[in-house]
Amino acid sequence: QMNLQESGPGLVRPSETLSLTCTVSGGSIDVHYCNWIRQSPGRGLEWIGYIYYDGSTKFNPSLKTRITMSVDRSENQFSLKVNSVAAADTAVYYCATSKGLQFYGLDVWGHGTSVTVSS
Amino acid sequence: DIQMTQSPSSVSASVGDRVTITCRASQGIGIWLAWYQQKPGEAPRVLIQRATNLQSGVPSRFSGSVSGTDFTLTISSLQPEDFASYYCQQANSFPLTFGGGTKVEIK
Numbered sequence: 001q002m003n004l005q006e007s008g009p010g011l012v013r014p015s016e017t018l019s020l021t022c023t024v025s026g027g028s029i030d031v032h033y034c035n036w037i038r039q040s041p042g043r044g045l046e047w048i049g050y051i052y053y054d055g056s057t058k059f060n061p062s063l064k065t066r067i068t069m070s071v072d073r074s075e076n077q078f079s080l081k082v083n084s085v086a087a088a089d090t091a092v093y094y095c096a097t098s099k100g101l102q103f104y105g106l107d108v109w110g111h112g113t114s115v116t117v118s119s
Numbered sequence: 120d121i122q123m124t125q126s127p128s129s130v131s132a133s134v135g136d137r138v139t140i141t142c143r144a145s146q147g148i149g150i151w152l153a154w155y156q157q158k159p160g161e162a163p164r165v166l167i168q169r170a171t172n173l174q175s176g177v178p179s180r181f182s183g184s185v186s187g188t189d190f191t192l193t194i195s196s197l198q199p200e201d202f203a204s205y206y207c208q209q210a211n212s213f214p215l216t217f218g219g220g221t222k223v224e225i226k
Contacts, residue, residue, distance in 0.1 A: 044206075044217060044219055044220060045163070045208075045217040045220075046217070047208075047214055047215040049214075058213055059214075060213075061120075061214065062214070094163075101210050101215065102169070102211075103168060104168055105153035105155075105168040105174075105208070105210065106153070106163075106165060107165050107168075109163060109164065110162060111161070111162055112162050
């Protein structure tokens with residue numbers, strides 16, 4: 001059974017960069033789509049994007065100019081960076097994997113990590 | 120972006136009730152829709168993929184159906200552990216988008 005765990009700072013200053021890592025255990029991220037999703041009271045669930053195990057990416061156009069994703073297959077981890085953060089980026093951030101987004105949905109999720117953007 | 124309009128936003132129901140939640144896509148998405156359940160403080164978990172396919176381990180009281188751009192999640196006999204929020208999500212095109220959610224509350 002694959003398990004995901006997000007890690008990163010819970011507080012980020014405005015205009016700085018938010019950095020999160022998702023560590024996968026109990027299975028390999030090979031042949032998986034590694035997604036980031038965030039949830040806030042004002043915006044609901046928002047898909048940020050994915051990085052495939054081969055490094056290819058697809059981002060939400062609403063965030064595309066501010067995000068970077070990377071994958072480390074040797075460590076079974078993938079990461080998200082959001083730069084120039086503002087209060088609107090305050091949310092619970094989830095990582096989630098899928099072997100096929102259409103066939104399987106987002107079928108394994110981390111517990112989520114709360115990120116607050118504030119000075 | 121494809122908009123997913125979910126209704127109702129909340130429903131009060133009793134144990135044993137039949138509950139129906141609907142999701143309408145702003146354009147055709149075929150069968151590419153998933154339903155998720157989320158309990159407070161937890162991550163969402165997938166219940167149904169491809170509009171009607173029950174995820175392994177999900178009780179059979181959950182079912183999904185589709186008619187054109189209208190999708191339905193039905194809980195045939197509500198159980199205490201089913202009080203939660205439910206979300207639809209389209210997987211037809213990027214960006215993936217979610218419905219606004221339906222909170223199922225105890226009557």
